[in-house]
Amino acid sequence: MADTQQTLSNALVHRQDREHVFHSWSVQGALNPVVIKSGSGSRLWDYDGKEYLDFSSQLVNTNIGHQHPKVVAAIKAQADELTTIAPSTANHARNQAAERILGIAPQGFSKVFFTNAGADANENAIRMARLYTGRDKVLSSYRSYHGNTGAAIVATGDARRVPNEYARGHVHFFSPYLYRSEFWAADEAQECERALHHLRRVIESEGPQGIAAILLESVPGTAGIMVPPKGYMQGVRALCDEFGIIMIMDEVMSGFGRTGKWLALEHYEGVTPDLITFAKGVNSGYIPAGGVIISDKLNQYFDDKMFPGGLTYSGHPLAMASIVATIDAMREEGMVEHAAKIGAEVLGPGLRALAEKHAVIGEVRGLGVFWAVELVSNRDSREKLPVEAMNALKAGCMQRGLLPFIADNRLHVVPPCNVSAEEVAQALAIYDAVLAEVGAAYAK
Numbered sequence: 001m002a003d004t005q006q007t008l009s010n011a012l013v014h015r016q017d018r019e020h021v022f023h024s025w026s027v028q029g030a031l032n033p034v035v036i037k038s039g040s041g042s043r044l045w046d047y048d049g050k051e052y053l054d055f056s057s058q059l060v061n062t063n064i065g066h067q068h069p070k071v072v073a074a075i076k077a078q079a080d081e082l083t084t085i086a087p088s089t090a091n092h093a094r095n096q097a098a099e100r101i102l103g104i105a106p107q108g109f110s111k112v113f114f115t116n117a118g119a120d121a122n123e124n125a126i127r128m129a130r131l132y133t134g135r136d137k138v139l140s141s142y143r144s145y146h147g148n149t150g151a152a153i154v155a156t157g158d159a160r161r162v163p164n165e166y167a168r169g170h171v172h173f174f175s176p177y178l179y180r181s182e183f184w185a186a187d188e189a190q191e192c193e194r195a196l197h198h199l200r201r202v203i204e205s206e207g208p209q210g211i212a213a214i215l216l217e218s219v220p221g222t223a224g225i226m227v228p229p230k231g232y233m234q235g236v237r238a239l240c241d242e243f244g245i246i247m248i249m250d251e252v253m254s255g256f257g258r259t260g261k262w263l264a265l266e267h268y269e270g271v272t273p274d275l276i277t278f279a280k281g282v283n284s285g286y287i288p289a290g291g292v293i294i295s296d297k298l299n300q301y302f303d304d305k306m307f308p309g310g311l312t313y314s315g316h317p318l319a320m321a322s323i324v325a326t327i328d329a330m331r332e333e334g335m336v337e338h339a340a341k342i343g344a345e346v347l348g349p350g351l352r353a354l355a356e357k358h359a360v361i362g363e364v365r366g367l368g369v370f371w372a373v374e375l376v377s378n379r380d381s382r383e384k385l386p387v388e389a390m391n392a393l394k395a396g397c398m399q400r401g402l403l404p405f406i407a408d409n410r411l412h413v414v415p416p417c418n419v420s421a422e423e424v425a426q427a428l429a430i431y432d433a434v435l436a437e438v439g440a441a442y443a444k
């Protein structure tokens, strides 16, 4: 694999990948990965010069787009000074990263525990909640994704949990999703009231004195970008207070501008969790990083009690420098405000206009640069578009130069926070053409 830039081609990189690289979540023999050479902003290129608009933000993490020059420069500068240092040391880059993160957290949060990614952030938040309460059980939604390590994967509600159920004390409940309501609800208010009643009954039936935490995404992401109805998060907070349960909000996907706010929890007036987990957008994924933002209540507890957790790369200087530069660049360039505006004025209206035109669109929902387009073969029955149709949708987008994010029967429209109105218009035109083809072939 000692080939130089000149000799690299799509064919060579693809062949070497298939020979030597074992991929996530896949039947290895069925893989056909897209080859990517380089990127800038919302665009990527392969070795043959083909351009793609990245409307996936990879795994919904490149919130500032690809190769932001200020972040690349900060990583290089940190590499010149100190590339690695043990977590037990005091380090300026780490202090600054913690300070920047606390600067966007709600009042009452005073420390950050750094991890390598989102899953281990949730692992450690669960560990903190169990130690603080002396209780064992953790409640989370069936419609969630929290990561792929021991406890986090079992806290995950979707099907990836099933082959991994070896961690203890995890219980699931249904969170609100009006379009496919579990509660026969007719409107948002009913969905909210019934989902909260269901959660109360799960707590009572599981025994509140044994429940350490409720873990939930501020806006469930991979499970379908379902913004909770008004009052739901306030209701969950009230249940946590009533039963002495720690509320953990997972901001791994929804945080750092994705919903048009620094943290998605800002959409829920009066709701402050006890622990907040983050990763992805905190540094746009340029260097692996995540963590737990810890409220004063839990910090005080650990002031004189041992915290039995740690990671070799907790607070890694390259990751820390990239966090500082990312948050500074987002502030300087008004990216969070831009994400809110482009969502409200361009992306949301554009997707709703597509829904008027294409019967395969069952529902459009979202905020900022975080949208789901639910695709159905029949609008009345809400039958999901089959996997062949979703594969055709993906192929149609790729062929026209757009990298889509597809989950189950949904197209997730999740560009970087600094995507331009022109790029959104280009993407909408591609979706329009592809939906016309797929609709003609699969609508009933």
Ligand SMILES: Cc1ncc(COP(=O)(O)O)c(C=O)c1O
Residues within 6 Å of the ligand: 059, 117, 118, 119, 120, 122, 145, 146, 147, 148, 217, 221, 222, 250, 251, 252, 253, 254, 279, 280, 290
């Ligand atoms: C909400 C949420 N939590 C946790 C994770 C896990 O993060 P990571 O893959 O960085 O471990 C993800 C990943 O997609 C996520 O979306």
